[in-house]
Amino acid sequence: MKRIVVYQSGTGFTAQYAKWIAESLQCEAKELKKVKANELSQYSRVIYGGYLMANMVSGLDKLKKMNPKDLIVFSVGMSSPDSGLEKKIIEQNQLKGIPFFYFQGGVKMKELGFLQRQMLKMIKKSLEKKEEKTAEDIKMLKMFNGEMDGLDVRAIESLVRYCK
Numbered sequence: 001m002k003r004i005v006v007y008q009s010g011t012g013f014t015a016q017y018a019k020w021i022a023e024s025l026q027c028e029a030k031e032l033k034k035v036k037a038n039e040l041s042q043y044s045r046v047i048y049g050g051y052l053m054a055n056m057v058s059g060l061d062k063l064k065k066m067n068p069k070d071l072i073v074f075s076v077g078m079s080s081p082d083s084g085l086e087k088k089i090i091e092q093n094q095l096k097g098i099p100f101f102y103f104q105g106g107v108k109m110k111e112l113g114f115l116q117r118q119m120l121k122m123i124k125k126s127l128e129k130k131e132e133k134t135a136e137d138i139k140m141l142k143m144f145n146g147e148m149d150g151l152d153v154r155a156i157e158s159l160v161r162y163c164k
């Protein structure tokens with residue numbers, strides 16, 4: 001089976017997961033902006049990864065227009081993995097029937113564009129204002145401050161197993 005990992009990453013977290021997956025499956029990982037539809041048609045399986053923005057998987061619409069065969073999708077966001085979040089992403093991105101995997105990335109404020117940074121700053125401020133912070137809120141604040149991220153190579157195991 002000829003397969004490829006295609007990805008769109010703003011600050012590197014999705015790129016890292018894409019590279020880990022490609023290494024594990026011994027195939028190539030390529031940025032979405034460098035991939036053309038006629039090239040993609042050579043692959044019998046396409047694994048696509050995009051970062052999460054307001055629960056939308058970035059680049060997915062563009063990728064779908066290239067008619068990829070046997071599509072598998074993963075997305076990388078700052079939220080902790082949970083089945084409720086995955087359900088929402090599947091619904092909002094019309095991923096029913098398409099195998100989907102969610103991985104946790106992190107936040108690199110300094111590498112974001114102005115508008116994106118402002119949006120995250122607003123979320124950060126509202127978390128800071130909360131009087132009773134949950135463990136998840138505290139974790140999020142650490143991510144916003146660049147003190148931690150959720151990158152974990154073990155997270156790709158379920159996707160890799162599915163592909164093999």
Ligand SMILES: Cc1cc2nc3c(=O)[nH]c(=O)nc-3n(C[C@H](O)[C@H](O)[C@H](O)COP(=O)(O)O)c2cc1C
Binds near residue numbers: 078
């Ligand atoms: C404007 C904006 C909206 C975001 N919305 C979400 C979201 O809805 N859910 C989530 O988990 N992460 C969200 N994130 C966080 C990114 O998905 C996260 O930082 C991810 O690791 C970025 O991956 P990248 O390094 O490949 O760009 C958002 C980030 C930005 C800048």
